[in-house]
Structure formats: structure tokens, C-alpha cells
Amino acid sequence: MVATYRIASIPGDGIGVDVTAAARSVLDQAADRYGFTLAWSEYDWGCHRYTATGQMMPDDGIEQLRAHDAVFLGAVGYPGVPDHVSLWGLLIPIRRSFDQYVNLRPVQLLPGVSSPLAGRRPGDIDIVVVRENSEGEYSLIGGRHGEGGDELAVQQSVFTRRGVERIARYAFELAGARRGAVCSATKSNGIVHTMPFWDEILGGVAAEYPDIAFEQVHVDALAARFVLAPQHLDVVVGSNLFGDILSDLAAAVAGSLGVAPSANIDPSRKHPSMFESVHGSAPDIAGRGVANPVAQILAGAMMLEHLGEERAAEGMRSAVGTVLGEGQYVTADLGGSATTDQCAEAVSGVLAGSARSPAPR
Numbered sequence: 004m005v006a007t008y009r010i011a012s013i014p015g016d017g018i019g020v021d022v023t024a025a026a027r028s029v030l031d032q033a034a035d036r037y038g039f040t041l042a043w044s045e046y047d048w049g050c051h052r053y054t055a056t057g058q059m060m061p062d063d064g065i066e067q068l069r070a071h072d073a074v075f076l077g078a079v080g081y082p083g084v085p086d087h088v089s090l091w092g093l094l095i096p097i098r099r100s101f102d103q104y105v106n107l108r109p110v111q112l113l114p115g116v117s118s119p120l121a122g123r124r125p126g127d128i129d130i131v132v133v134r135e136n137s138e139g140e141y142s143l144i145g146g147r148h149g150e151g152g153d154e155l156a157v158q159q160s161v162f163t164r165r166g167v168e169r170i171a172r173y174a175f176e177l178a179g180a181r182r183g184a185v186c187s188a189t190k191s192n193g194i195v196h197t198m199p200f201w202d203e204i205l206g207g208v209a210a211e212y213p214d215i216a217f218e219q220v221h222v223d224a225l226a227a228r229f230v231l232a233p234q235h236l237d238v239v240v241g242s243n244l245f246g247d248i249l250s251d252l253a254a255a256v257a258g259s260l261g262v263a264p265s266a267n268i269d270p271s272r273k274h275p276s277m278f279e280s281v282h283g284s285a286p287d288i289a290g291r292g293v294a295n296p297v298a299q300i301l302a303g304a305m306m307l308e309h310l311g312e313e314r315a316a317e318g319m320r321s322a323v324g325t326v327l328g329e330g331q332y333v334t335a336d337l338g339g340s341a342t343t344d345q346c347a348e349a350v351s352g353v354l355a356g357s358a359r360s361p362a363p364r
Contacts, residue, residue: 007040008310011071011275016049016089017284018294019077025296025347027075029319030303032351037315044071050081050089059092065100073306074277077299078284091143098136101274103267104166105173106134106243107305108250108281114328116258116337120230128233128257131177134246135170136267138163139197141243162197162242164204171208173270174240175215181237184216185209188225188241188249201242222249229253254281261295261336262327264302266309278306292342295334297323300350322353 014023027043034041046067048060059079061067068074074097080089097103112118112128144159171187178185187205191198202219209217220228222245228236229252241249254263263281280298288294300323308316326332332349333339341349 005038005040006312007042008073009042009044009071010306011068011074012043012045013048013074013076013093014045015077015079015093015284016051016081017078017286017289018282019049019079019280019284021289021292021294021343022280022296022299023075023077025343026299026303029296029300029322029347029351029354030307032354033303033307033312033315033319036318036354036356037312039312039315048093049079050084053084053089053092059089060096065096068097068101068275071275072310073275075303075306076277076279078280078282080284081286095141097277098267101267101277102137102269102271103274103276104135104137104169105266105268105270106136106246106250107266107268108132108134108246108253108263109305110250110253110257110263112257113262114324115330115333116262116327118256118258120233120256123233128253130229130233130236130253131181131238132246132250132253133170133174133177133238133240134250135166135241135243136246137243138166139243160197160242162200167201167204168208170240171205172211174238175208175212178215178238179212183214184237185212185218186225186236186239187217187219188222188239188245189219190222190245191219192221197242205240225249226252229256250281259295259336260298261334262297262301264298264305266302266305268309276306276309278302278309292344293335294343295336296343296347297327300347318354319350322350325353326350 014020053059079093109131112125114125138161140160142159142161145157147156174185189198189202191202233256254260260282265279265281267277269276279302304316304319326349332341332346334341334346
């Protein structure tokens with residue numbers, strides 16, 4: 004029997020629409036090549052919907068998504084809608100309603116991509132940032148008080164033992180399947196309550212994994228290490244805020260946010276997990292057909308791997324590596340002149356095992 008996976012597609016805003024369509028074409032090619040079916044349902048949720056209705060998604064949006072096996076999300080955000088409105092109106096409610104407490108962000112220096120760091124080659128940078136995705140600094144607790152010169156804002160972070168322990172164990176289990184090293188991002192010298200709590204729990208979990216090398220590094224020093232010695236990093240685990248910042252830095256060091264995918268995972272599989280690019284919606288180039296689809300394609304590969312289609316996922320990654328390595332059909336951010344669709348079509352062509360080239364534009 005042919006497996007069928009129900010996928011909710013939310014293209015979102017800006018180039019999210021462009022790269023999601025391109026990545027879906029590659030995913031459909033992978034399904035055809037490896038013998039399964041993707042049943043797509045598309046939802047027009049995002050900032051344009053907010054402008055028209057005052058809601059990023061309908062009241063029953065979470066329930067509509069619940070019946071799917073995975074969510075495929077484009078970038079979210081557009082001028083005129085404050086970022087905190089778009090984020091808390093769509094992305095964060097999905098993450099938290101479905102207990103997607105792992106934000107997994109693999110970063111590799113890929114073939115044909117130049118790092119801003121001198122002398123780096125593919126394989127020199129291979130890091131996975133494991134970001135706690137459900138609590139931490141991203142909290143609604145707090146508020147603004149007073150007026151004028153006396154006005155103040157209070158933002159409270161929330162760290163629970165359960166939340167820190169489970170993200171720590173995920174990181175150590177992942178490291179055991181990779182190169183066997185975990186680095187924890189902390190700032191316990193300056194943040195006197197939550198970060199010592201984080202350190203204590205990470206240290207306790209580390210004791211359960213004596214074969215995994217473990218260190219705790221202050222996040223400012225760790226940021227410097229991402230630039231000066233990324234080859235020595237394997238799995239980096241961080242809080243919601245630290246993981247967010249470090250993963251963007253890692254993607255930049257590896258050449259481009261345009262090739263960096265991510266996954267929001269519920270490891271229990273009780274709820275659908277969600278897959279997206281690390282990059283934003285780039286409204287200045289939206290609709291022009293020049294956005295790099297590679298990050299969204301690789302997010303699609305992460306989705307297939309999560310669904311159990313490992314061969315298809317590896318086939319997609321290999322096809323991306325071939326196209327980037329050849330350099331003929333890469334987009335402007337990587338020094339080429341290909342359109343979004345030409346890049347995706349080239350990946351599909353390699354995936355299909357054919358020598359066909361993208362149609363001229």
C-alpha cells in the first residue's frame with residue numbers, strides 16, 4: 004500500500020509564498036520518485052489575512068491543522084503588521100498548541116557555498132542548534148507601566164525543570180547519533196536565577212550521558228567560537244532566545260540564511276510537527292522570482308525524514324548538494340542568476356535522475 008501523508012501548507016507572507024511553491028514541487032517529485040503520496044491542504048493565513056480580518060488565522064485554526072501529519076510553513080511577516088503581532092498570532096500558537104518544544108536547526112557549509120570565514124570547505128561547518136521552543140524568554144508574562152519618564156517595561160522569562168530537562172535529553176540523544184559533543188549556551192554570570200537553574204539541570208542530565216563530551220559556555224564567548232572555531236562545535240543546546248540568535252549566526256557563517264532549514268518538533272508525535280526556513284519574509288523581493296528556495300527545500304527534506312521517508316529525504320539533500328556544487332542554477336544570494344523556479348526545477352531534475360535542465364525564463 005502506498006503511504007499517504009496529509010500536509011498542511013501555510014505559505015505565509017512575502018517570499019514565503021514563492022519558496023513554498025517551489026519547494027512543494029520538489030517534494031512532489033520526491034514522492035513520485037520514492038513511492039508515496041503527499042496530500043496537500045493550503046491555508047492562506049498570514050499578514051494579508053490579518054490586514055483584512057484582524058486575525059493571522061481563524062479561531063479554529065489549530066483544530067484545522069490537528070488532523071494533518073505535518074505543517075509546512077513559509078515565512079511570516081509583512082510591513083504594516085508589527086512583528087510581535089504576526090509572530091504571536093500564528094507561529095508561536097502553533098508551536099505551543101502542538102508542544103513542538105524542539106526547534107531543530109542544522110547548519111552545514113554546503114557544496115558550492117562560500118563561507119565568509121576564510122579557508123572553510125564543505126564539511127568544516129556541521130552544527131545542529133537545539134533550541135528550546137516552548138518557554139524561556141519568549142513569555143507573555145510582564146507588561147508596561149507608568150507614563151512619560153517614569154514608564155517601564157517588565158518581561159519575565161519562564162524556565163521549568165520539565166522544559167529544560169527534556170530539551171537537554173533531546174540534545175544529548177542527538178549528539179550520541181552524531182559526533183558525541185554537547186555545548187550548552189548559558190549566561191549564568193549575569194542572569195542570576197534562570198541561567199544557574201539551566202546550568203544545574205544541564206549538568207545533571209550530562210551525568211546520565213558519560214560518553215558525551217559536555218561543556219557550558221557563556222553565550223557571548225560561544226558566539227565568538229561560532230566565528231573563530233565552528234569546526235569544534237557539534238550539538239549546541241540553548242534557551243529560546245539564545246538558540247534563536249546563535250542559529251542565525253551559524254547560518255550566516257555557513258554562507259547564507261537562504262540555505263538554512265529548521266523544524267519545530269513534538270518528539271512524542273502526538274501532534275503534527277512543523278517545518279520552515281530560518282530566513283524571514285524579505286518583502287522587498289517578494290514576487291520577483293529571485294528568492295533562494297534551498298532552505299525551504301531542505302526543510303521539506305527534514306519533514307520527510309520525520310515522517311519516516313529517510314531515503315527520499317537523503318535524495319533531496321543529495322540533489323540540493325549537486326545543484327549547489329555545479330553552480331549553474333543558483334540564485335543571486337549565492338552569486339548566480341537563476342530564478343527561484345529554475346533552482347527548484349534543477350533540484351527536481353537531479354532527484355528524478357534525469358539530465359533535463361530548467362526551462363528558460
